[in-house]
Amino acid sequence: MSSAQSPKQESDTRSRILDSAWKLLAGKGAGAVRMSDIAKQTGISRQAVYLHFPSRAELLVATTRHIDQVKNVDERLAASRSARSGIERLDAYIAAWGNYIPEIHGVARALIALQDQDEDARAAWTDRMNAVRHGCAAAVAALSRDNQLSAELSEREATDLLCSLLSVESWEQLRQLCGWSQARYVELMQRTARRALLR
Amino acid sequence: MSSAQSPKQESDTRSRILDSAWKLLAGKGAGAVRMSDIAKQTGISRQAVYLHFPSRAELLVATTRHIDQVKNVDERLAASRSARSGIERLDAYIAAWGNYIPEIHGVARALIALQDQDEDARAAWTDRMNAVRHGCAAAVAALSRDNQLSAELSEREATDLLCSLLSVESWEQLRQLCGWSQARYVELMQRTARRALLR
DNA sequence: TGTTCACTTGACACTGTGTAAAGTTGACAC
């Protein structure tokens, strides 16, 4: 997601603020994290945070992009393209995304909660969803080339299905509720996708 | 969910407050709905709302239970038990729940957003998730009795799968994002479940 | 007629966001 980053590199403090936000959001959840918490965690004053971000909403949106960048999501997802067969590529894509989910879960929830109030957050979330959709479309297209797709499934339907499998929010909640391990969770997603897509 | 309701019937005003909350949450999303909005919508003063509910969080939690009751979810879901075959029962269960999702979506989102801050909201959400899980388990058990389940799928795995299919939050977001109609969405869920569960 | 209940009005304490203004500190330029 968001391969586009600002040309000049992020200032040290800005970056530290984003790291703090990330850490706190993962630990306490968006509703419980205040601007003052983030400032304290960073070791600066609350007002200093506003020197770098105009609002809480923009800070949270920036945090998701920051994590994407730090964790090299684009590279991770791109790696799935080197798989030999279509099915391996599908598995690799799901694994790359599935293993990334826990890292962004806290922030993703923040983004979802913000949607009612903030236009940017709404756009950021829709972008994420669409990025996953497009990634899925590419993986499914590779599968299609291998002719392993059952005839009655159009690519679009397959993409929709995969997309639903990969949507962040409820999967991670379910994972926690059901007590699945991360590995089991990824395996479950892969098996589900295979079952859905292959005859 | 929550077949248990308080013995004495809900006061008229209390019920009207809950209806207002429901309407507003569906329209604007939890983050944008204030206590004063709910009061105004109901035609009473803000303070009067606090005569019926001790806090915003408890009001929102009560709203989910109210919708469940008004919309007769328990009955709707129970109706699926009268289906003849296991597969029909599965379809009926999914349709009952799937058609209910849009009605509670706004409130469900509110509940999710509240989780970080409020213990009751957390419990209410977990209850919902578990109720769906148990409903799924029953539907899958019926399928199992029909011996239509593929051998390698344990009931537990099947339940997990179905559960993931039925989780409210991301499905409804996806439905909107992808522009699926309600009917197409339910059909998609049913087909996905069948593919996952049957060989 | 008096009491009670549901509600109203107005005031206020508290928390959190965001803004504004003036002061500090360190680095770097000359």
Next chain:
DNA sequence: GTGTCAACTTTACACAGTGTCAAGTGAACA
């Protein structure tokens, strides 16, 4: 050394929203 610039600090405040409190109203009912 002196000046200056940027990043940050402290203090203060405006504003919105939640939740509380106290006194008052008005209709129903005994």
